[in-house]
Amino acid sequence: xxxxxxxxxxxxxxxxxxxxxxxxxxxxxxxxxxxxxxxxxxxxxxxxxxxxxxxxxxxxxxxxxxxxxxxxxxxxxxxxxx
Numbered sequence: 001x002x003x004x005x006x007x008x009x010x011x012x013x014x015x016x017x018x019x020x021x022x023x024x025x026x027x028x029x030x031x032x033x034x035x036x037x038x039x040x041x042x043x044x045x046x047x048x049x050x051x052x053x054x055x056x057x058x059x060x061x062x063x064x065x066x067x068x069x070x071x072x073x074x075x076x077x078x079x080x081x082x
Contacts, residue, residue: 006081013072 011027018026023034042048069082 002081006078009075009078010069010073017072 015027021037023029023031023037038048066079066082070079073079
């Protein structure tokens, strides 16, 4: 429950910072939206880049995650839960 509260608090703060091509776990964006954009681009370009970040959050140094959150939010209870 606390994780959802923190996510709801942070979302409007960090959402404008995301790249327009970012689709993962973003409001009003789905995997099907990402596939649709990919399909359109396949007709325009003859190359593609595929990245698998499945284990990223298992290996990223936690202090970097905290610093990234601190860069956009100084609310103490949010930082506590992060």
